[in-house]
Amino acid sequence: MLFNSLNFLIFLPVVFILYWFVVNRSLKYQNILLLAASYFFYSCWDWRFLFLLAFSTFLDFYSGLAIHRTDNKRLRKIWLILSVGINLGFLGIFKYYNFFSHSFGEALSQIGINANITSLDIILPVGISFYTFHGLSYVFDIYNKRITPTTNFIEYSLFVSFFPLLVAGPIERATHLLPQMEKPRTFRYAQAVDGLRQILWGIFKKVVIADGCAEYANLIFNNSSDYSGSTLILGAILFTFQIYGDFSGYSDIALGTARLFGFELLKNFNFPYFSRDIAEFWRRWHISLSTWFKDYLYIPLGGSKGGMAMRIRNTFIIFLVSGFWHGANWTFIIWGGLNALFIMPSIIFKTNRNNIDIVAQGRTFPTLYELWQIATTFALTVFAWIFFRASSVGHAWSYITGIFSKDIFKIPFYHPELRASITIIMLIIPFVLVEWMGRETNYAIEKIGFNWKRPLRWSFYIFIVFLIGMYMHTEETEFIYFQF
Numbered sequence: 001m002l003f004n005s006l007n008f009l010i011f012l013p014v015v016f017i018l019y020w021f022v023v024n025r026s027l028k029y030q031n032i033l034l035l036a037a038s039y040f041f042y043s044c045w046d047w048r049f050l051f052l053l054a055f056s057t058f059l060d061f062y063s064g065l066a067i068h069r070t071d072n073k074r075l076r077k078i079w080l081i082l083s084v085g086i087n088l089g090f091l092g093i094f095k096y097y098n099f100f101s102h103s104f105g106e107a108l109s110q111i112g113i114n115a116n117i118t119s120l121d122i123i124l125p126v127g128i129s130f131y132t133f134h135g136l137s138y139v140f141d142i143y144n145k146r147i148t149p150t151t152n153f154i155e156y157s158l159f160v161s162f163f164p165l166l167v168a169g170p171i172e173r174a175t176h177l178l179p180q181m182e183k184p185r186t187f188r189y190a191q192a193v194d195g196l197r198q199i200l201w202g203i204f205k206k207v208v209i210a211d212g213c214a215e216y217a218n219l220i221f222n223n224s225s226d227y228s229g230s231t232l233i234l235g236a237i238l239f240t241f242q243i244y245g246d247f248s249g250y251s252d253i254a255l256g257t258a259r260l261f262g263f264e265l266l267k268n269f270n271f272p273y274f275s276r277d278i279a280e281f282w283r284r285w286h287i288s289l290s291t292w293f294k295d296y297l298y299i300p301l302g303g304s305k306g307g308m309a310m311r312i313r314n315t316f317i318i319f320l321v322s323g324f325w326h327g328a329n330w331t332f333i334i335w336g337g338l339n340a341l342f343i344m345p346s347i348i349f350k351t352n353r354n355n356i357d358i359v360a361q362g363r364t365f366p367t368l369y370e371l372w373q374i375a376t377t378f379a380l381t382v383f384a385w386i387f388f389r390a391s392s393v394g395h396a397w398s399y400i401t402g403i404f405s406k407d408i409f410k411i412p413f414y415h416p417e418l419r420a421s422i423t424i425i426m427l428i429i430p431f432v433l434v435e436w437m438g439r440e441t442n443y444a445i446e447k448i449g450f451n452w453k454r455p456l457r458w459s460f461y462i463f464i465v466f467l468i469g470m471y472m473h474t475e476e477t478e479f480i481y482f483q484f
Contacts, residue, residue, distance in 0.1 A: 004203060083135075192259065246481070312347060
């Protein structure tokens with residue numbers, strides 16, 4: 001079931017009404033209802049993988065209890081290894097087996113050995129990377145004695161499978177979400193209205209910006225050899241806004257939906273395209289994943305305590321692993337490596353914490369220097385996204401060499417099929433302005449219109465709905481991060 005589908009438009013109000021008007025007097029039944037709704041939500045994609053979700057949930061729940069109940073270091077480590085090993089084993093089989101087998105076969109062929117390695121004809125379970133990391137963080141925190149495990153299996157199961165975040169995050173922490181599931185929740189009108197407003201903006205970003213950009217970005221990337229260098233630049237920029245609108249749009253819908261039920265999820269995006277360097281970009285993009293790797297990989301590896309060589313090594317490790325987490329393709333690994341290279345100057349010169357505050361905070365316009373910083377960071381990000389979007393390393397290389405061709409300065413609209421893309425470009429400009437105006441809030445339109453008179457404020461919301469209706473596809477369009 002997709003957030004941008006008719007089914008979800010029916011599903012959400014039904015669950016909302018049952019939650020607040022039927023089982024509202026019992027926390028236990030509220031949690032059971034949300035758990036049942038979450039499993040139904042997931043089953044709409046493929047019910048056969050419910051077993052995998054349930055097994056992973058039971059494994060981590062029981063492993064957490066077993067780790068907590070013993071002071072024997074050997075037993076604690078055995079239970080940790082068991083939980084991590086089985087979870088990563090499932091992830092490896094479903095997501096990475098074919099990649100490793102294919103890469104191994106190609107490596108053998110380079111030395112003259114023709115190996116007939118069998119590939120698995122399997123479907124990647126949607127959301128497996130996300131709910132696996134939910135469970136792993138829970139077990140790691142118990143092992144490191146940061147939290148005590150819950151004894152309530154319903155509440156833990158809901159933590160892992162809560163439907164707003166189940167298939168594409170944010171990657172929640174037990175320290176943040178579980179306590180909200182353990183205490184009674186009361187309906188708050190202001191919180192619900194804020195949630196609806198964030199859902200509206202998330203759907204706009206997905207349907208209008210992401211899907212609008214996707215039409216032309218796909219056309220350019222899939223036929224890159226036919227286009228001029230300037231058109232290829234346009235394609236890379238369009239994909240840059242596509243993936244932002246798609247993934248941050250999903251996160252906005254997830255956070256807004258959770259608010260309807262009285263929950264506050266972790267913020268996953270913080271206006272990353274206004275970053276002044278790559279280090280700031282990664283503090284603002286997919287925040288839940290970045291902090292997950294920092295807490296459970298970078299710091300255990302030694303973090304930055306072992307000198308510059310260790311900092312550089314550990315930075316490359318987390319970026320390469322982050323790239324590999326996104327998908328079983330060398331393009332993602334190179335994308336991660338490029339971001340590691342881009343962030344290296346700030347690591348070496350220890351400037352990676354320079355831009356902690358919001359750009360142009362309290363001001364309407366950035367300085368020329370800030371504008372230059374934003375532009376150069378954006379350009380590096382666009383370049384790296386080419387590898388993320390390309391179907392192969394060869395495709396990415398040919399795309400980049402195509403950019404730096406003699407026709408790089410040609411007007412990119414000379415192909416008839418791309419002339420209509422001027423419409424989405426004209427929409428991107430006000431979209432960026434709205435995002436800029438709202439960059440000091442949780443999401444762009446959180447405070448916009450608060451001081452307007454009601455007719456004007458509602459006209460603004462109706463206009464957004466109108467644009468969504470104009471750009472809504474007749475067929476459902478999946479979110480990019482469903483494949484990860």
